[in-house]
Amino acid sequence: MALRNRTAYGFLTPYLLVFAVFWVWPIISSFLISFQATRTVPWRFAPAFNWGRLISDPAFYNALQNTLLILVIQVPVMIALATVMAVLLNSPLLKARGLFRFAFFAPVVVGEVAYCAVFRLMFNLDYGIVNKLLNSIGIASIDWFSSVTPAMATIIIAVTWRWAGYNAIIILAGLQSIPEDVYEAATLDRVSKFRQFIFITLPLLRPILSFCIVLSIIGTMQLFVEPFLITERGGPGSGTETLGLLLYRQGFRSLNFGYASAVAYTMAGLAIAISLLQLRLSRERP
């Protein structure tokens, strides 16, 4: 047994070392930093300094509200779309399957900077292709970046484009693991395709859908690059500033690590709450 331990930890050590230095310690450290006043050197322990500021900071509530607003619209739309994509890609009637798979899955390999640049050009007020196409069907140009609602919509569209295929891949793998004979039996009993989807497919997909939903919520909660690059630092004003952007501004522009850590732990609290909720929901199966 002692020998087994030594061999096992021999294989594990490099990995655990990186884990300890770059994850475990930072998790503890940022918690401690959130209780320190970091705007003057040396830092000093001041438990209420950052947290007190956080609960009375309008910028924090603005960022929280924007993040949650994007989240409650973007995640359901994207998961619904990803489910539809996966179900239709799985259909035996589909021709040119490879082409369709490429169309939906290709955004997965596109980097954030590259796709943000394209979306900025496409949604440009005077020269963007989106407004030109809207004009050609008789709709007036929309100034996507200078008022809040269209700017939010642009971000939601961009994130959905980038991640729907990613989720469709996971859901498609789930669909393919459902045994054929379940459907054969239902078809023999003259259950319509639509009812098969509602009463067989969806319940069997539930664990996979909830995995996708939780990962998407946590991903969108950390939204940073899109408002950073597409709507330019959360503009107009701070209309699309998210928690991720607030943290970046506080931590890495103003170098106020204490306050940024408090924002980070707020995100972590939300993430833990959502994971626990999902765990509870997945336990009480119908």
Added chain:
Amino acid sequence: MSSRAANRRRSILLHLFLAPLALIWLFPLWMMAVFSTMPDRGIFSPDIEMLPHGNFLDNVQNLQRDTDFIGAIVTSVFVATTYTFLSVLLTSMAGWALSRYQFFGKGAVVAIILGTITLPYFVVVIPQFIMVARDFHLANTWVALIVPPLFNSLGVLFMRQSFSMMPHELFDAARVEGVKEWRIFLYVALPLARPTLAALAIILFLASWNNYLWPLLINSKPGAMTAPVALGTLIGLTKVSWGGIMAGAMMLTAPMLVVFVLLQRHFIAGIAAGAVK
């Protein structure tokens, strides 16, 4: 109605719905390719232009004038390659340990790894930055880009699963022959795990190639930037060539699209396993 006719109708409906959706989905990529071949006055003209021009090389030159993009690409290739090699090695060693041995603390190790999956990256990024930049003085180095992102939780679980589906008798037989454990790992287990390793390597390479936030924070000095960071600094500047930015976006994206088409199966296997977010 015969079931054949019903299938036919269903098939037409399916394609009528899916084809426009696919076109919308391809549209941003198509426009990226088109923009990358257009001069700036073409991009900012009032006409609708959706077909490629011949200006790609001029755009690359304009981009190179705005920032040293070729240098940044070299950095990105080196970093992503080294990262992928090291990460696959660390991850598969850990996955092997977790699948093959019963050892003290195994349950705790697995639980902690699982626990980090849903933890926001922002919780660790501030101390990582302080540590690497201030304590280790490693900002703007390759080490800073490669080492901190090496930890990855889902990859280990992916490798562990792959190893535990292999026949154990094989490894036990080798041990009875007196083969050392690290040799069993290196010469028996790893070759058997080739498809999983390929999937993992592709996903890790992609993640490193596209990584933006950490390189933006830690390597912001002009000569030390990765390609996405170099490109990102141009977005939002006024006197900058957008044809150049699009050419850069295309140079970042096109190789990955080729890899995706050629190795689609591995790719999809990696993502379906949730190997890396």
